[in-house]
Amino acid sequence: MSIEKIKDNVYAVTDGSTRGNVAAYVLPNQVIFVDSGMHIPMIKRFREHIEQETGKKASTLFITHAHGDHVFGNQVFEDCEIITSELTHEAMVESKEKNWTPKAIEEWKKNAEDPAGLDGLKIVLANKTFADEYELIDGDVKVIIKRTGGHTEGSSYVYCPNYGTMFAGDNLFNHSFPWGGTPTSNPVKWAKAIQEYLDLEVEHYIPGHGSTSDKEPLEKFLDYLNKVISLMNDLIAEGETEEEIVKQADKVDYYPPREGREQWKALSLKKWYEVLSA
Template sequence: MESMILEIEKVTDNIFAVVDRSTIGNVAAFVLPSKIAVIDSGMNIPLVKKFREHVEKESNKKTEILILTHFHGDHIFGNQVFSDCRIIATKPLADRMTESLETDWTEEKLEQWKQEAEDPSMLEELEITLPNETFDEEMQIKDKNITLQIKRTGGHTEGSTYVYCPEYKALVAGDNLFIKRYPWGGDKTADPDKWIDTLEEYLSLEIDYFIPGHGSISTKEEVQEFLDYLRKVKQLIQDMNAKGKNKEEILKACHEIEFYPPSREESKKMTLERWYEVWGQQ
């Protein structure tokens, strides 16, 4: 089946990633001097296992760390593949995962997800695996001469986090970065102002490789393109709001701003409504 084909991108000798949608959310790995750190675990358990095995074989090192960028299922449903590792996340992320076990991830709802999946084997053995280590705002992992800077910024979700390796000049952004596709920003904790701040922060760092939550590995130009879109939406909402336009008129105008098409129109609608909730009140 197509969804069981795994294309692993070797970005450099020390950076590997899956960005071909096979794991739904992107998965990345930094090979450190003595160990491997994986960022996000995707949503295709058999393929994430293969990814781990491949990077370990290529590097002759063991995966010891999994870092999560946010709590959405397409980035954490492969966590069980790393149950023997340190699974690191922000406290808000861990709290949302625990909360979701009682709401969105009940046994009944997970069974429905499995049945509706493009390939049911993606989630066949799913066992929700929670983080075993949390932090509040920032954390650093040092392995000999290599550093991983982990920082919670918010934006896409309250707990959204990036992982930056200055020595490798690479950053894994999670869903604060969508490349050549429409972003999902409809989470109840999404904060588009923090999202803009986060993208500006990315652009201030020395980075050659941006690994997004969805889309291909990118450069500063593509990050700037996404940032410009967010700024346009904010400006339009605030300008029209100041002129006394109603919500329906403003959302219609926002919808017409040219950008990449969404995977589902409903997703774009919910995203713009959330941004209006924030920017329409300023």
């Protein structure tokens, strides 16, 4: 695991060792963490390292959305406020009941790169929720968490204007095709969210997967999404079949999914078609 110091007071792990990226904002009197990844010992080390280096204690964990690779380290922050959108909280409650059963977790461990990363996994839910937006203020530093939808309906970003940094969660997969096949994925809300990110004063964007960037990959992704949306809308208006529309959209140029995730593109395009044709 390599801990990246993005700038003064902002740290992240984006090398894939924690699966979903994680970050820490160091505020005047506390440390705020964003997402908890999927490798409990590494998340614990990340927290300890930041607390030691800064001499400040973790107070809060913000959760961007309800996927296992972003929340399975929550137990490391059980003594903190764990804050997420109501919709993400509801999705986690549902997953805990239906998908994150002890049996399913055993299966995951068998297939994980490092099964020890999930040893002793306990599903820890948020203990505080917000509808659309929440602000945390410490001295003259403000951190905003705002729900936009996109990758999932509960998806939220965490923005610190003072530090010019945003953690975008899985609305950004820098330099690879994103996972857009979730039941609540919505390409129109997604494009709107990316435009909102671009309009903010941000120097460093931390994606849910991939490396930290400036605005360039966001511009590229927004351009891609807008092309797919307008192509699909035109073909839907012309009465084309789903099969033909997905086939045409597949030709729009963009990064492929990461290795082993090749099926993501077809499933995402199918989902986006479903949303646009509804």
